[in-house]
Amino acid sequence: MKNTAGRLKRATGAPASGIAADLNPSERSSESALAEPAAQSGISLSGVSKAYPVNGEMIPVLKNINLDIKQGEFISLVGPSGCGKTTTLRIIADLISPSSGTVLIGGQTPRQARLKRRYGMVFQSAVLYDWRTVIKNVMLPLEIMKLPKQEQQQRAEAMLDMVGLKNYAAHYPGQLSGGMQQRVGIARALALKPDILLMDEPFSALDEFTREKLHEDLLQIWQKTHKTIVFVTHNIAEAVYLSDRVCVMSPHPGRISNIIEIGLPRPRNPQAKTSATFSAYVNLVRSSFEGV
Amino acid sequence: MKQQPKSKIQSKPGFASLTQAKWPVTLVWLIGLILIWELAAFEVAQTKRTPENVLPHLYQIIAAAFSGKKVTNNLTATQVVLINAASTLLRAGQGFVIGVAFGYLLALLMSLSKIVEKIAFPYLMLIQMIPILGMAPIVLSITGDINRSRIVIAAILTFYPIAANCLAGFKAVEPQKHELMYSYGANKFQLYTKTMIPATWPYFFTGLKISAPLAITASILVDTLQGGGGLGSMLSQSLKHAMSVYVFWLIIFFVAFIGMFSFYLMGVLEAWLCPYRKWEKGGNEA
Numbered sequence: 001m002k003n004t005a006g007r008l009k010r011a012t013g014a015p016a017s018g019i020a021a022d023l024n025p026s027e028r029s030s031e032s033a034l035a036e037p038a039a040q041s042g043i044s045l046s047g048v049s050k051a052y053p054v055n056g057e058m059i060p061v062l063k064n065i066n067l068d069i070k071q072g073e074f075i076s077l078v079g080p081s082g083c084g085k086t087t088t089l090r091i092i093a094d095l096i097s098p099s100s101g102t103v104l105i106g107g108q109t110p111r112q113a114r115l116k117r118r119y120g121m122v123f124q125s126a127v128l129y130d131w132r133t134v135i136k137n138v139m140l141p142l143e144i145m146k147l148p149k150q151e152q153q154q155r156a157e158a159m160l161d162m163v164g165l166k167n168y169a170a171h172y173p174g175q176l177s178g179g180m181q182q183r184v185g186i187a188r189a190l191a192l193k194p195d196i197l198l199m200d201e202p203f204s205a206l207d208e209f210t211r212e213k214l215h216e217d218l219l220q221i222w223q224k225t226h227k228t229i230v231f232v233t234h235n236i237a238e239a240v241y242l243s244d245r246v247c248v249m250s251p252h253p254g255r256i257s258n259i260i261e262i263g264l265p266r267p268r269n270p271q272a273k274t275s276a277t278f279s280a281y282v283n284l285v286r287s288s289f290e291g292v
Numbered sequence: 293m294k295q296q297p298k299s300k301i302q303s304k305p306g307f308a309s310l311t312q313a314k315w316p317v318t319l320v321w322l323i324g325l326i327l328i329w330e331l332a333a334f335e336v337a338q339t340k341r342t343p344e345n346v347l348p349h350l351y352q353i354i355a356a357a358f359s360g361k362k363v364t365n366n367l368t369a370t371q372v373v374l375i376n377a378a379s380t381l382l383r384a385g386q387g388f389v390i391g392v393a394f395g396y397l398l399a400l401l402m403s404l405s406k407i408v409e410k411i412a413f414p415y416l417m418l419i420q421m422i423p424i425l426g427m428a429p430i431v432l433s434i435t436g437d438i439n440r441s442r443i444v445i446a447a448i449l450t451f452y453p454i455a456a457n458c459l460a461g462f463k464a465v466e467p468q469k470h471e472l473m474y475s476y477g478a479n480k481f482q483l484y485t486k487t488m489i490p491a492t493w494p495y496f497f498t499g500l501k502i503s504a505p506l507a508i509t510a511s512i513l514v515d516t517l518q519g520g521g522g523l524g525s526m527l528s529q530s531l532k533h534a535m536s537v538y539v540f541w542l543i544i545f546f547v548a549f550i551g552m553f554s555f556y557l558m559g560v561l562e563a564w565l566c567p568y569r570k571w572e573k574g575g576n577e578a
Contacts, residue, residue, distance in 0.1 A: 095471055114475060121475045127468040131490045131568050140486065144476040174571025192476070 041195035048101030076239035084254020120189030179210035258288035356538030384511035387446020395454030403462035461495030
């Protein structure tokens with residue numbers, strides 16, 4: 001409860017300067033959507049906590065996470081190491097289960113959502129299969145789904161086209177650069193045609209130039225497909241540039257310290273990064289961390 | 293920075309291709325080996341009474357290989373080597389195939405079940421510790437046939453490197469690959485056929501490269517245990533002067549060559565079956 005109160009106070013009261021109007025545009029209806037129940041592929045976490053036993057003592061890594069992610073929203077979880085952002089993502093992905101609290105993905109449990117292949121997962125490393133060609137990598141989840149061969153091929157080709165790697169279908173991952181490999185990883189996640197894309201620091205291992213290119217690609221894909229994207233990162237500028245909302249998390253124990261609505265206009269372009277508003281958002285996110 | 297090596301190649305094409313090609317290294321290595329051998333042979337020829345028993349000159353060994361002189365049972369030295377090599381290599385090959393199959397199967401079972409791993413692994417280590425010469429009589433009394441026991445021993449020695457390497461391969465699959473398969477809702481069969489088993493191939497081939505020469509040397513060693521054909525028997529017979537001592541030297545050279553060739557063959561097999569490995573860091577070098 002204390003957490004929620006702090007969050008509201010910060011979200012409304014903290015930016016006292018001239019940018020306050022930009023940060024909390026009153027005409028944006030999404031503000032009130034915070035209180036609304038999650039939509040069809042929205043994600044709702046309520047009272048989610050996670051603790052691990054260490055030497056017989058339960059150490060909390062995540063404490064009372066309340067978060068409603070709207071359908072088609074691009075939300076970032078940003079914070080330093082140990083703030084539980086990846087843990088939160090993994091709970092949504094049904095890779096770990098929470099100690100308490102409930103998670104609903106369009107009304108389904110994470111397990112149901114996983115078995116319905118409602119989300120695609122992208123990791124920090126591309127996690128490609130060296131022994132499979134690029135197109136075979138994209139076809140992997142479709143093989144698991146036992147789709148007809150024809151459809152596997154067509155879908156994989158379409159996804160590779162979307163990430164701009166149509167001409168590399170027959171290459172092996174070892175022949176591609178890091179950025180291209182990560183694109184294959186994204187194409188593979190999209191091949192499932194999921195409602196939700198869960199991305200765990202997908203660009204943090206890439207160089208600045210490649211990362212910026214992939215930001216544009218990801219925004220384009222998002223605009224084309226209207227997926228709900230949950231994006232974990234420790235890069236504040238990246239989170240601000242990409243997201244509708246930035247969820248700032250703090251460690252010991254992992255908790256949400258602020259949720260910031262990003263009022264930058266869409267579609268975004270790299271020039272936005274030089275604007276005063278952009279830096280104001282970055283500063284607001286930075287000042288939202290607690291205990292670091 | 294980018295242009296410098298280019299101009300170097302243009303000005304000295306011979307030198308550049310020489311440093312990039314593999315054969316000059318092999319050539320230098322071969323010349324070095326011949327030099328050391330011949331120096332030692334000259335020294336032995338000066339000081340020992342029967343130098344051909346200790347270290348003959350290379351030309352003497354080559355001459356023996358092509359000589360038509362019958363050394364035993366109306367056979368030339370080369371014929372003796374090749375006929376016996378056939379039976380030894382056949383046993384080594386049979387043992388190798390059996391050992392590889394069982395080794396991989398055990399690694400698979402150990403990967404599937406922690407209990408199997410806990411039970412089987414100490415025995416694996418134990419088998420590895422028992423000297424072949426100690427194991428051979430036991431195996432012989434179990435199988436009751438010297439040729440069968442020779443195959444079994446070759447299999448036992450092949451088995452361990454394959455099982456240990458492939459188990460390491462199963463364990464080396466990144467947790468993210470497991471998570472990815474989990475997120476796709478893959479079942480255990482799909483997890484193994486699509487992810488785990490293909491991921492072990494590089495480890496499998498490393499195991500093959502270790503155990504292929506091992507199967508051959510083991511096969512030769514157990515040849516000596518009892519009479520009958522085989523390179524091992526010929527080795528001990530030729531040392532006892534039952535036939536020309538050059539048979540001994542020919543066998544040594546032949547075995548060294550076959551051992552290296554078996555290693556090379558596994559590398560070729562790997563390059564053919566795993567073409568993707570040439571783009572990996574350190575691939576095809578294991």
